Amino acid sequence: MPSSTETGGPDLRIGIFFDGTGNHKDLRATAARPTNIAALYDLYATDGQSVFAAYVPGIGVYDSAGNLRGDPLSLATGLGKSGGYARMADAAEGLLAVFQRVWPFPPARIVLDVFGFSRGAALARHFVNAVLLAGLPDPRRPMDASAVPRPIRPNLRVIRNQGYGRLDCPLEIGFLGLFDTVGSFGLPGNADEGDFDVTLGPEIVARTLHLTAANEYRRNFPLRSIYDGAPNTGNEAACPGAHGDVGGGYAPPGAANPEHILVGAAEVSARRGGGSTVYVFPDTPPELEALFRRILAPWHGRSPAALAREALDKHGLVLRRAPQAASEGDEILRVRFFVPKRTRETLGLVPLRCMRDSAARHGVPFRELDPEREGEASRVAAARAGDPLAFWRDYIHLSAVADTRYSRCFSLSADGRVILRPGLTEADLPKTRHIADGIFLVDGPAASGRRVIFDNGRKK
Template sequence: MLPQNCAISGRAVNKSKAKREITLTIGIFFDGTGNNAPNTERALRSCGAGYHDLNFSGAESMLAKCVRDHFGFSGAEAVSYNTYFTNIYWLSRLYQQGLTTEADEAQSVVYIEGIGTEIDQPDNLVGLGLGLAETGIIAKTDKAVSKIARHVQDMLRVFQNQQQDCVFVVTTVRFDLFGFSRGGAAARHFANRVHARDSEIIKAINQGMAHSACVGTPVVKNRFIGLFDTVAAVGIPTHHLNRHVTDTGDVNLSLATRVAERVFQIAAAHECRFNFALNSVGPDWPELLLPGAHSDIGGGYLPVVTENVFLSRPETETVPFDRPDVQTRVYQKAFAQLSILTASPAMAALARVNNISAETWYDGRMPLDRYGQMQKRCFAALTLRNRVVKNRWSTVALRVMRDAALEAGVRFNAIDPTLPETALPDELVSLSAKAVVMGKAVRQGQSSQAFSLQEMDMLATKYIHCSAHWNAIDTDADGRILGGAFPSELIGFISRPDEQWRRTVYHMDARRR
């Protein structure tokens, strides 16, 4: 139970003082897997790179080299240093803090860095890959709990400084929860801890109120849960660490009808990676399917990236050296994959407006065949080359989520139209307004006008990233493709697409769609 009577420095509350009812609200923002705003900020500062310094196609390799030189981190250890700020970070910056104008409510913000990361530390491969251990999903909810007491205490201090001759009746302690990717899973798990009156959360609230003048037993509840494309992808040992299953172990993703006043999720319509199955909130809660890949919705892409990727699995065939590559079995197989891409809802627009080619390359360092003839090892795959993509579409998802939260009573500051990181390009202004209307319609159980073919083609040309692929293309100094084939699909191709380039969706009832 929460304290019936609280005291200041051990002194009993003066019952003759006027009583004033107040509400304490804590906004907790769980960032995505491999996303860590302090690490991103540290990397950019050390590299002397601002937004405009990253607004060119070579920024990705420049930042990676800088992080390696300054911090000694590369590969999986450097994920959070080489990514950009997410919508979770921007929302945490916009979340109003302090008292309302009516002075009966206070808001405070807690930012929790993404799964697999810690501030000023190399990233953790177990956390990144499996969502487990000391940087895993549940551990991040524990970290959020550890911050509650201080934020409760700080908010009460603000009230007391404003009106010292008053006894405060804390009627409600409530949470606004936001999460992206596995951070969405953390937000959902934390919400269930609140709903179940988790003893550690109650203890933390007690500690925060222990030295304040207050009376009553506040209600503890969740007001709003805002999710960007929840992907739990928990590697459960009993499933041989396979993340592509409905079972999330001890991570509780269920969202009962009374777990919060409002729940809203934005899901990525163009995400289809095998390892990124969507944990939907449907059919119980509203969910908007918005154009874009996973991080087009939650954010985190650098301002500009250049994509050079395989869109079919590179395969090999040993053939006579003089055989034309286009006559090989692997070339014909790669070319046939194009029809699968164009039939996929997640890839059709990208395939329609981008140049996708069936390419071949070979390794001539082969022994003679049994007849003494020269051979070559021929490779073939579909490729997407030199595609420049911007990160501006995620700012639309930011606006859609902010609108949903405002509708639920959450207090946010306005988005600064002059801030380049969150400003809308002119060509996205009308689409952003349409997306906000679509979000409202979904929350009201109504239909709305979809994006036109022309609008989708524009997004697919400039803004939607191709997240599902069979690895980045590696080339030599002359631009010739090197290798690309791996014997293990599981280990060699972590960004590979799901079956037929169609995303797996797990609904709240654990059914797969």
């Protein structure tokens, strides 16, 4: 094999794809659409000679026994046995596997195209910095890990306690593609990324596209921008949707998995002797208050299940009830009214197409999208140009969870169904969904109602 200073082979191009937290391209047990990282990995036109690709699973996918399922500690903190350090080691092993297949080695030049989503985008940024500062591992030069210089940790020349010399070969970052960078290593929602260096230099920003989520509001999902207050030169763009709408990976909507928007609450005092009293919570618009009273008035003597079916069939409302108290033989129940929102999973195809096309213009060897995905992306883009309320209803997921009532966002149609109030602006639309168990800690919204944004190198 030639020495580390000899180069005679062709250029070597490698795509590195860091998936988002909890995501893996081989997790097919659910009907969820593959993430955009998995889709781009499949589109990368490898040839087994000079173009290769390496896929890095999302943080937290493997548990401590190595099974293909979630590891709670790593999912929460980005650390642990399937955290950021492990994923960087996976990336380094992917590179070594490519190097073992290349002959002659080293090549004349190595070009790296790097992509990431969520915490995978943070790892992609660290990966680029690690390559530029510490270099690539030379598989012909194993060495004691303690002897490897570490200007950045983790780096690619120390792989699970095995060290390697630095590969002497011209190196270029061809393109960096990021979907909604969220780091939060350690304490969720924090700005301190620990050992991971996600700050990008201007020469890398110039060949980066960062697509961010315009409708993400969770406090534990702060955005890490690629700018430090400098003017946006077009390399960072906000896309409609929540975090998973931009990075992909949602399941198709169905009767079993709608997002529930809380639109009202009432109490019913059902007297054992017959009749009932309905109290509707304040700040409910008159037309909805009247509807809630009509639905609940016959509670005594009617099957609650039958009333719930009627509310859904006639008015598009989901009823949930819970016994509250009993007084002198009266049954008191609290009833909540929800509008089910069945959001489609295809919005992510638009940022997928945008990223693929931008990268291709920078020389990244991507194949074209297949006609089905190309056609669906065009249909979604056309819907965005149409009715904004219908687009929000059909395509924008609600990732944040809270106990917020949105009765003033809704009204009644001519046939008595609860619909979005005509004329709502985007700022007025619901920002959270409700879950039955009422646990809002992990996915609760930011206190300000707006997403927290961290600059490229410091908090904004």
